[in-house]
Amino acid sequence: MLPLEGLTVVAVEQAVAAPFCSSRLADAGAHVVKVERPEGDFARGYDHAAKGQSSYFVWLNRGKESAVIDLATKDGRNDLEALIATADVLLQNLKPGSMDRLGFTRERLRQDYPALIICTISGYGDDGPYAERKAYDLLIQAESGLASITGGPESASRVGMSIVDVATGATAQAAILEALIGRSRHGQGADIRISMFDVMADWLTVPLLNAEAGNPPQRMGLAHPSIAPYGVFTSKDGKDILISIQSEREWKKLCAEVLRQPQLIDDLRLCNGVERVRNRAFTDRTVADAFGALTREDLLAHLASADIAFAEVNTMSDLAKHPHLRRIAVETPAGVVSYPAPAAIVVDEPRSYGAVPGIGDKSKPGKPTP
Numbered sequence: 001m002l003p004l005e006g007l008t009v010v011a012v013e014q015a016v017a018a019p020f021c022s023s024r025l026a027d028a029g030a031h032v033v034k035v036e037r038p039e040g041d042f043a044r045g046y047d048h049a050a051k052g053q054s055s056y057f058v059w060l061n062r063g064k065e066s067a068v069i070d071l072a073t074k075d076g077r078n079d080l081e082a083l084i085a086t087a088d089v090l091l092q093n094l095k096p097g098s099m100d101r102l103g104f105t106r107e108r109l110r111q112d113y114p115a116l117i118i119c120t121i122s123g124y125g126d127d128g129p130y131a132e133r134k135a136y137d138l139l140i141q142a143e144s145g146l147a148s149i150t151g152g153p154e155s156a157s158r159v160g161m162s163i164v165d166v167a168t169g170a171t172a173q174a175a176i177l178e179a180l181i182g183r184s185r186h187g188q189g190a191d192i193r194i195s196m197f198d199v200m201a202d203w204l205t206v207p208l209l210n211a212e213a214g215n216p217p218q219r220m221g222l223a224h225p226s227i228a229p230y231g232v233f234t235s236k237d238g239k240d241i242l243i244s245i246q247s248e249r250e251w252k253k254l255c256a257e258v259l260r261q262p263q264l265i266d267d268l269r270l271c272n273g274v275e276r277v278r279n280r281a282f283t284d285r286t287v288a289d290a291f292g293a294l295t296r297e298d299l300l301a302h303l304a305s306a307d308i309a310f311a312e313v314n315t316m317s318d319l320a321k322h323p324h325l326r327r328i329a330v331e332t333p334a335g336v337v338s339y340p341a342p343a344a345i346v347v348d349e350p351r352s353y354g355a356v357p358g359i360g361d362k363s364k365p366g367k368p369t370p
Contacts, residue, residue: 001029002028002029002351003028003029004025004028004029004030004180005029005030006029007025007029007030007031007088007089007180008030008031008032008033008086008087008088008089009022009025009026009030009031009032009033009087009088009089009090009091010033010035010080010083010084010087010089010090010091011032011033011034011035011064011091011092012035012071012080012090012091012092012093012094012099013034013035013041013091013092013093014041014042014043014093014094015041015042015043015093015136015165016043016056016060016137016162016165016166016169017093017121017164017165017166017168017169017172017196018091018092018093018121018169018172019034019041019043019057019060019061019169020060020165020166020168020169020170020173021091021119021121021169021170021172021173021176022034022064022091023059023060023061023062023063023064024169024170024173024342025089025173025176026062026063026064026354027062027063027342027351027353030088030089031065032063032064032065033064033065033067033083033087034061034064034065034066034067034357035067035069035071035080035083036066036067036068036069036359036360037068037069037070037071038068038070039359040066040068040359041057041061043056043057043060044057044359050332050334050337050339051332051334051335051337052334053332053333053334053337053356057356058330058332058337058339058356059339061356061357062330062353062354062355062356063353063354063355064354064356064357065357065361065362066357066358066359066360066361066362067079067083067360068359068360071102077102077103077104080102080104081104084104084109084113084116085113087113087116088115088116088117088180089116089117089118089119089176089180090109090116090117090118090119091119091121091172091176092118092119092120092121093120093121093122095134096122096123096126096131096132097132099120106118106120106191110189110191113189114188114189115183115187115188115189116189117176117179117180117183117189117190117192118189118190118191118192119172119175119176119179119192119194120191120192120193120194121168121169121172121194121195121196122135122193122194122195122196123135123136123139123140123195123196123197124195124196124197125193125195125197125198126193130197135196135197137162137163137164137165137196138158138164140164140196140197140200141158141159141163141164141200142156143197144164144197144200144201144204145204145207145208146159146163146164146200146203146204147159148219149204149207149217149219150219151219151221152219152220152221153218153219153220153221155219156219157219164196164199164200165196167199167200167203168194168196168199171194171199172192172194175192175194176192179192222242222313224244226277227244227245227246227273227277228245228273228276228277228280228283228284229243229245229254229276229283229284229287230243230244230245231243231284232313233284233287233288233291233292234288234291234292235291235292235294235295235296235298235299236291236292236293236294236295236296237295237296239296239312240312240313241291241296241299241300241303241310241311241312241313242310242311242312242313243287243303243308243309243310244308244309244310245308245309246309248272248273250307250308250309251265251270251273251276252265253306253307253308254287254306254308256306257302257305257306258290258299258302258303258306258308259286259287259290260290261286261290264286269282269283270282270283270286296312300312325340326340326341327339327340327341328340328341328342328353330353330354330355330356331355331356332355332356333356333357333358333361337356
C-alpha cells in the first residue's frame with residue numbers, strides 16, 4: 001500500500017509549480033483530481049517535445065484525473081464545491097484573488113471543511129506591494145536576485161531550468177505532508193500559503209548574508225568564489241572537466257598525481273587555499289596548462305586514481321545516455337514516453353506511475369518500473 005492511498009487531492013492548478021507538487025502526491029498514491037478549464041491547462045501547449053505533447057505537461061501530470069470545469073459558470077462552481085467536499089487537500093495556484101472572487105475564500109473553506117488542508121501558491125504572497133503581481137519562474141529569478149549571481153562576468157543569466165517553480169512545488173509538497181501528519185494527530189486541517197518569492201529568498205540565504213557582510217557574490221560561471229582550483233579545465237582533446245579541490249590534502253594529491261608537479265606544493269603563491277584564491281589567475285593557469293597536455297581519458301584516470309572530485313561538463317545528449325540515469329515509462333494519450341525517474345527510492349517498494357490524462361480523462365493505472 002502506498003503512503004497516500006485513500007487520500008484525495010483537488011488541484012486547481014496550471015503551469016509548473018502546483019503540478020510538480022500534485023504529481024509527487026499522486027506518485028505516493030493520492031487520488032489527484034486536476035481541475036482544468038475547458039481548453040485545458042495552458043502548459044499543455046508549452047512545446048511538442050514529448051511525442052507531439054508538452055514535455056512539461058507529460059512530466060508533471062502523470063497519475064492524475066482530469067476534470068474539466070468551467071469556473072465562470074454557476075454549475076462549474078457547484079461542481080468544484082462538490083469535489084472540495086470530498087477532498088483531503090485543496091491545492092491551487094491561480095492568479096491571486098481568483099478563488100476568492102469565485103466564492104472559494106480560504107476562510108470560508110476552513111469553516112465549512114475544518115479537516116481540509118488548503119495550500120495556496122502565489123508569486124509574492126497575500127500582502128505587500130507586489131501581492132497582486134503576476135509571477136512566473138523567470139520573473140522571480142530576476143526579482144529575487146538569483147539571476148544576478150548566475151552566469152558569467154559578462155551578464156546575468158537564467159538558471160537553465162524552471163528552478164523557482166520546481167523549488168516552490170517541492171516546498172508545497174513538504175508543507176502538505178507536514179499538515180497531513182499534523183491532521184493525523186489532532187484532526188484539524190491547515191491553511192498553507194507559499195509564495196515563489198519567499199521560496200527563492202530562502203534558498204538565497206548564503207549569498208544574501210555574504211552580500212550584507214560586504215562580500216557580494218560575483219558571477220563566475222563554472223567557478224567558485226572562495227575556492228581555487230574549483231572550475232572547468234580543458235583536456236588536450238577538447239573535453240571540459242570540472243574539478244573541486246576542497247582541502248590541502250587534495251591539493252597535494254592533485255599536484256603530485258595529476259599535474260605531476262609535486263614542487264607546486266611549496267610554491268608560496270599556492271601554499272594554502274587563501275593564497276590560491278588570491279592568486280587565482282596563476283592557480284588556474286597552472287592547472288589549465290597541465291590539463292591541456294593530457295587527453296580526457298588520461299585525465300579521468302589520473303583524477304579517479306588520486307580520488308579528486310571531478311565531473312565532465314555534459315550536455316543533455318550526454319545525460320540521455322548517462323550510465324547513472326534511471327528512467328520510468330509513462331503512458332500518455334500519444335503513447336509511452338520515457339523520462340527520468342523520481343529521485344527517491346523506497347527499498348523493496350517499487351513504484352508504478354499513472355498515465356498522463358487527456359483533457360477530461362480519468363487516470364489509468366501505471367506499470368511498475370523496474
